[in-house]
Amino acid sequence: MKMDNPIGIFDSGVGGLTVAREIIRQLPEENIVYFGDTLRVPYGPRPLPQVKDLVFEIVEMLIERGVKLIVIACNTGTAAGLIEAQAKYDVPIVGVIEPGARGAVQATRNRRVGVIGTVGTIDSGAYSKAVRALDAGVTVYSAPCPKFVDIVEQGMISDANFLRPKTYNLAKAYLTPLLRAQIDTLILGCTHYPLLSALLEKVSGSDAQLISSALETAVEVRTILERRGQLRSGSGAPTYHFAASANVKQFAVLGGRFLGRKISDVELVFVRDVDRGRTVLT
Numbered sequence: 001m002k003m004d005n006p007i008g009i010f011d012s013g014v015g016g017l018t019v020a021r022e023i024i025r026q027l028p029e030e031n032i033v034y035f036g037d038t039l040r041v042p043y044g045p046r047p048l049p050q051v052k053d054l055v056f057e058i059v060e061m062l063i064e065r066g067v068k069l070i071v072i073a074c075n076t077g078t079a080a081g082l083i084e085a086q087a088k089y090d091v092p093i094v095g096v097i098e099p100g101a102r103g104a105v106q107a108t109r110n111r112r113v114g115v116i117g118t119v120g121t122i123d124s125g126a127y128s129k130a131v132r133a134l135d136a137g138v139t140v141y142s143a144p145c146p147k148f149v150d151i152v153e154q155g156m157i158s159d160a161n162f163l164r165p166k167t168y169n170l171a172k173a174y175l176t177p178l179l180r181a182q183i184d185t186l187i188l189g190c191t192h193y194p195l196l197s198a199l200l201e202k203v204s205g206s207d208a209q210l211i212s213s214a215l216e217t218a219v220e221v222r223t224i225l226e227r228r229g230q231l232r233s234g235s236g237a238p239t240y241h242f243a244a245s246a247n248v249k250q251f252a253v254l255g256g257r258f259l260g261r262k263i264s265d266v267e268l269v270f271v272r273d274v275d276r277g278r279t280v281l282t
């Protein structure tokens, strides 16, 4: 595997670009291929075995494209398929749950940690397990926030929109039980949520510090590539390739905000429509 081969990153949609952004910041010389599964978003309400199949399918697609490492920049995908994917494929695969848990364990002072995420992620118990594996003395309080992904994917992320009373009240309803439990650290257990940081900070006040997985995930990517002697350096400007399974124009516009840089071209990748003839409950 050559060091010029790209890092593959994927999510159900644009959320994983918050992780891609941090990887680009920490590893500015790396080539990147990003795939957003915008045809089949959201993953959160789907049964985990189905999400696992989607993870395997995308991992195989990225391997065919010659990636040297894969980041499942999706908590639901990580909860559903990381461990089995790591066992099944030769390429190193990194998830976002363990890095987020590590960030929270390092940050908490009172050892009361909150986690918010999709229904799939929260019901899997993956964060509680990951936090307790690092420090069994930390108590984890979790809350699913099923409506947040749609709010973000629909682009309702301008200040004016997400501070609308309706969105504010929704966030308040989701977070109140965690704040009552006196958490001092809140894990954003979905890669879409960093885009709602201002809203979440407003609701939680100064009581809880927000932790996203992006920073620690990028550190882990660097460590693995370094160990394998595959860090790219000094061979020209990096390339960033973006692909999505539907709505490529919207992906480019919204994704640009997530990434913090313009996305000018998005490849349309055809994938199985697992919902054809069936309504997905969101």
Ligand code: DGL
Pocket: 011, 012, 013, 015, 016, 041, 042, 043, 044, 045, 073, 074, 075, 076, 077, 118, 121, 149, 189, 190, 191, 192
């Ligand atoms: N951004 C993803 C996550 O971190 C998936 C959200 C979804 O598709 O429901 O869980």
